[in-house]
Amino acid sequence: MKYSKTDYSTLSPGKKLAVKYFVVAIILFGAQLLFGAIAGAQYLHPGLFYNTLDFNVVRMVHINAMVVWMLYGFIGSVYWLIEDEAQTELVGYTLGNLAFWILTLAVTVVVAVYLLVQIGPGNQLSLWLINEGREYIEAPRWADIGIVICMLIFFYNVSATFMKGRWTGIAGVLVLDLVALAGLYLAGMFYTPNISIDQYWWWVIHLWIEATWEVLVGCIMAWALMHLLGTPRRIVQTWLYIEVALMFGPGILGLGHHYFWIGTPEYWLTIGGFFSALEPIPLVAMVVHAVYDAGKHDFKNRNHPAMAWLIAHAFGNFFGAGVWGFMHTLPQINLYTHGTQWSASHGHLAFFGAYASINIAMWYIAVQKLRGDVPFDSRLPHAWRWKWALALLNIGVLGMTLALLVSGYEQSFIERAIEGSTWAGYFKAQTAKWFVQGMWWRQFFGYATIAGYLLLVWDLATIGKTVSQPASGADKLPAHQPAVSR
Amino acid sequence: MTEPVFAAHIMLATLSGAMIILFGAFYAFFFAWSRLKNSASHALLAYASYAVFAVFTLVLARALHLSGHWHILIGLILLGYWLAPYGVWRLCVSTHAHEKTQATTRTRQTRNYKFH
Known part of the structure; x- marks a missing residue:
């Protein structure tokens, strides 16, 4: 067997940037699972890390890590595909690289501050420097501004690259979506001491996940x-337009299900x-x-691994x-x-199914390129690794979902x-028998998910390394998109 | 006025909600399969799935006390899930028609090449 070389230096600028984003996404995915496991253990042992690493902070890091790693995954995916799609080199690589380091530094500092400053009064200073307090988008104001700047740089890079190269239907949808992505985040930066009004602005996260992210994933x-x-x-492209139309129909007004119980009118x-x-x-x-x-x-x-993850995404x-x-x-x-835990049950499966799985599919597409475009098909040695990673991650998340559903039903x-x-x-409710049993099972399946993650990381680091290059292009199946007109 | 589900019916309401989506999907699956294979037995399965879907929709409506303007929602669900597979099937055929034309053209070109 001939060893194929992982050669990062030969990648195009867009793909180099994408790999950086993917690496941070993988690390943050690990952080999400680690803090999830701690939060789950705190349900079972409420005294665990009390006054050292409080539950509210652990939960916040768990959820924020998820939101941020998916964002990293999406940005990386767009940088990965943009040069193929626009058929030109990425515009603004240096700026994009700078934005990557600023964003990564900001994320590191924000998490460090979350962990170091867990208790204290909430005032304008804490709003700007420690924690904004709005659920799921808790980053302090300085980091918010940094995130918006990075997203604007990303938007510039993407739109300028398409302007310079080929403008396709995917390009049009993507660019418009990025405007909405950055614009919606601005709406989440308002501050009000009234909790009902504050919850009104929570639609930022709803429209991110059920509008802009869905389109991005499309x-x-x-x-x-x-x-x-x-x-x-x-x-x-036809189906992409249909998806956008369908999504903007029920998707946007469907956010009303977040307005049921916050003091908004009955309509x-x-x-x-509806x-x-x-x-x-x-x-x-x-x-x-x-x-x-x-x-x-x-x-x-x-x-095959990428295709399997795309199928997992659909299901x-x-x-x-x-x-x-x-x-x-x-x-x-x-x-x-x-x-209740019912919402957590829905959240776990929906986020993993809709967003995590497609990111993992993109990692496999990227890693195939890094391994010299060798086939990842039935001839792949050590294929059990990706198959077991796929199985453990999916069984783990599905198991957590079912366990949380039992606890959620009991709680409701x-x-x-x-x-x-x-x-x-x-x-x-928290001490009810079925609720507690559900939480134990959630923890068990959480560990299965972590095992799947570790196997996934191992597989991504090694897959295809021992595969020889195909002797000719004869066994190449339809892989790259045809260069057809828009 | 929106009246909450009775505590005793929480399980029934959520189960029927899940069944609506599942049998809606079964209906769509068997509908598409019957069209693809031109199979009457799969068409029967599709309509049987839709019947189960409709029953669970009505169970949900009863469990959730969907009355008054909420009847419109039940109508929309029954109609929307019935028509969606028809509409999507037509879209599939139309969007792939171009592909079929290209394939036919390619076959013709190959034949012409052989004859020359």
Whole structure:
């Protein structure tokens, strides 16, 4: 066997930048799992790390690490595909590199401050330097400004590269989406002492995940399908436009399900309920297209791990966002489930299925290039690693989801329905037998997820290293997107 | 007025919510498969799935006390899930028609090449 060399220096500027973002994303993914495991253990042993690493801080780092690593993954994915898509070299590599280091430094400092300054009064100084306090986007104001600057640089790099090179349908959707991505973040920087009004601005995170991120993932998926399966551009772009139309229909007004219980007028119950109920229709419609494609085409490709993760993405998105979302989205039932472990159950599967899996698929696409474009197919040695990583991560997350669902049901029933959301009811639910058992199982499956992550990292570091280059291009299946017109 | 689900019906309500999406997907799957293979048995499975889907939609409506203007939602769910596979199938055929034309042209070109 001939050893293929991992040669970072021969990569194009955009791809070099992408690899940097991917590496930080992988590290932050690990941090998310580590802090998740600690938070889970604190549910089982409430005294664990008390006054050293408090639960609220651990949970905050767990969720923030997830939001940030996905952002790193998306930015990396866009940098990875942009030169192929625009058919020109990345514009503004130096600026992009600078933004990467500023963002990474800011993330490191913010997390360090979270861990070092855990308790204290909230005032203008803490707002600017320590913690902004808005759930999921807690970064202090200075870091917020830094994030917006980095996103604007990213936006400039992407739009300028497309302006210089080829302007495609994917390019148009992507550029407009990045405007929304940066713009929405600005809306999350307002401050108000009124918690109801503050929760109103929480739609930043909703519109990020159910609007701008979905579109971004749609662009990445469109490119990945062209790259892996040779799907014609005309088809993926048509479906991308359809997805954007469907998403902007129920997706935006569906944010009303966050407005049910924060003191907004009652009509939000109707708006949120109606549009949330219609949100899964595109997912069901997706099933038809998948069956059509599976029947009309074979799925031959040269990167089995990436393809497997794209399939995991489709299923995870359907179950996590569709089934788990609709289960408790209407206000008549959401009254009992909102903010319980039920929400956590939905959140775990939806985020992993919709976003984590497609990022992992992009890592495999990138690592194949780094290993000299060798085939990652049935001839791949040590294929058990990626298969077991895939299995452990998916079983782990699904197991956590089911365990949290059991705990969430118990919590909704005891704390909300029977005890009427009282303080005593909260503690009664937290000590209920099924709730506690669910939390133990969640911890067990959390460790399975960590095992899957470690295997994934090992696999990414070694996959294809011992594969010889294909003797000719004869065994090359449709891999790269055809250079067809927009 | 929005009336919450009875405590005894929480499980029923969430289960029917999950079943709506699952059987909606089964209906879409069997619908597409029946069109693809021109199979009447799969079409029957599709309509059976839709029937189960419709039953769970009605169960959900009852469990969640969906009355008044909420009836519109039930109508939209029943209609939307019924029509979506038809619409998406038409879109699939239309978007892939171009691909078919290209394939036919390629075959013709190959044949012409052989004859020359």
